[in-house]
Amino acid sequence: MDAHLHEWLNLLLRWIHFIVGVAWIGASFYFNWLENxxxxxxxxxxxxxxxxxxxxxxxxxxxxxxxxxxxxxxxxLHWFKWEAYTTWLSGFSLLVVVYYVNARAWLIDPAVMALEPWQGIAVGVGAVLGSWFVYDALCRALRARPVALALAVFAWFALLAFVLANLLSGRAAYIHVGAAIGTVMVANVFFVIIPAQKEMVAALAERRALDPATGENGLLRSRHNNYLTLPVLFTMISSHFPSTYGNAHGWLVLVLLSVTGVAVRHYFNVRHRGNRLAWILPLAFLAMVGIMIMTAPKPVTGGARVSDAEMLSIMTSRCATCHAANPGQAGFTAPPKGIELDTLDKIRAQRDAINQVTVVTHTMPIGNLTGMLPEERDTVGRWIQAQKP
Ligand code: HEC
Incomplete structure (x- = not known):
């Protein structure tokens, strides 16, 4: 696809996805607040x-x-459903445009698993759609045991994070876990919550009694949706944070952040009953500090001095094909994120960011399209270390 057209398609879909997502989650938070x-x-x-x-x-x-x-x-009579459906439609389109059109760059990381694009796409789509069937089966099997059900749903998504982190690029693994959770939430609206509301309305119109199970099932699924919102919102912004998805145990980082998000959501759900659970907030803060420490970079030590010429040569061959005013890499029309790495001055100015994406994590070069070697990461790390005053 033409790179400029691709960028604008990405922009349009992302903007729409963001707007309808805000409308959906906003309405859902509002009704939850109203009820409480x-x-x-x-x-x-x-x-x-x-x-x-x-x-x-x-x-x-x-x-x-x-x-x-x-x-x-x-x-x-007003219904609230199109916010959810359009969030899914725009989100799935965005997944295709960003991760599937350019699968070698965004979806696959040969250092994780050398998949062909079609295999990566099959894994991604399978994870997103398959999660609904697993989740729905769990809900049916464990309907009478809500706590066991919540733990089973959690275990499924943790397993999915682990499996995807071992098949796809870290960043794609995160977004697919998010897309899988989001799909479960929208499918809950489409297959359970809205049909339950239709049944309620039909019972009212026909002046007959409503089967209480209909409402209870809808309520259970809405409650799941409510707890899943904070983890899903994190995955949607996760691509800005290479130290999370790029960590050697990226899946565990995601699981820990999700537990923190669910706990915070729980506090806000029960806050109207008094502040008995207020301790959740400082604990969640401590958990965030713990995850921050867990993902902290290890200092690079020892090794021979690296010359400026050697560093520039690595950056030129491995990075500047994309990170230059006129990128040579097919599919790029401008330096990504405005970062140019074709002169020593610009490289020096970006050294902390370079360290983060090539040494601490291996999220750049993207999809390792330029074939950076492990020794070169080491060399880059030592050069950056020597720049520190
Ligand atoms: C094939 C193209 C390509 C190559 C090669 C490449 N990058 Fe990138 N880089 C990108 C893209 C695309 C982004 C923007 C990612 C995004 O939108 O989150 C990016 C983003 C970055 C960022 C910003 C990260 C952030 O999350 O803010 C840094 C720093 C970076 N690259 C450094 C490097 C370094 C260092 C190399 C060489 C070792 C390199 N890149 C090689 C395409 C490339």
């Missing part, structure tokens, strides 16, 4: 379970939640 903050103290109006006053933007709002439902079907 309803004033349920008696007296309430007939048939009302709770109500809530709010002030926002231009005025006062008064919301009511019905114990069962209104007597007649109101019109218009």
């Amino acid at each position: 903050n309803l004033d349920r103290r008696p007296p309430q109006e007939d048939g009302i379970a709770g109500n809530l006053w709010a002030v926002h933007g231009g005025g006062f709002y008064h919301l009511k939640k019905f114990s069962t439902g209104p007597d007649t079907l109101p019109s218009p």
Whole structure:
């Protein structure tokens, strides 16, 4: 695909994905907050379970939640589903445009596993769609045991992170775990939550009693979605943080960050019942510090002095094919992230970033397209070390 067109397709899809994702998660956070903050103290109006006053933007709002439902079907009745569906559609398109169109650069890392692009794509798509079937089967098998179910779902995604980290590039592994979780969340909306709401509306229209199991199942799936949001949001921004996905135990870093996110979500879910679980927040902070220490770079020591000419020669052959004003690498029309590595001054200015992506982690050269050797990483590390005052 033409590189410029590719970049703009990426831009358009990413912008849309971000907007609809905000609308979806925002609405979901809002309704969750509403449910937790309803004033349920008696007296309430007939048939009302709770109500809530709010002030926002231009005025006062008064919301009511019905114990069962209104007597007649109101019109218009607003549904919240397209936010979720469009998030999935734009996200999957983005996955194709970024990771599958240029699979050798973004999806595959020959140092992890020398897959052909079609094999990498099969692994990626299989992980994303397969996760829904595994998750749904777990929900059916363990419906009566919510804690065991939550642990089983968690174990599945941890296993997926481990397996993908051993098949794809670190960055692609993270985004595919995120895409798999996101797919489960959207499929929950499409296959369970919305059908349960349709059933509720139909029961109301036909004035018949509703099977309580319908609502309970929908509620369980929405609760899962709620806990999965923080981990999924992290994976979506993870590509900015090479020290996470580029770590030798990148999958474990993702698992630990996800546990932290789920714990924080839990605190916000139960906060309205008092601050009994406030200790979660400082503990989550300590966990983040622990993960930061775990992913810290190890200092490079010893070895012969590296000359400037040697460093420049490595950067020129391994990096500047992309990182130059006019990249020679097919598919690149501008230096990625504006980083140029074709003169010693520019290399010196970027030395910390270079150290992070080539020595501490091996996320550059991307897909190791220029075939950088392990000895060269070592050499780069020693040159950078010697620059430190
Ligand atoms: C095949 C093209 C290519 C080659 C070769 C390449 N890079 Fe990159 N580099 C990229 C792309 C694309 C990005 C932007 C990644 C993104 O959007 O997150 C990037 C980003 C970076 C960043 C910014 C990382 C961040 O997350 O902010 C640094 C630093 C970097 N490269 C250094 C290097 C070094 C050092 C080399 C040589 C050892 C190198 N690159 C080789 C394509 C390349």
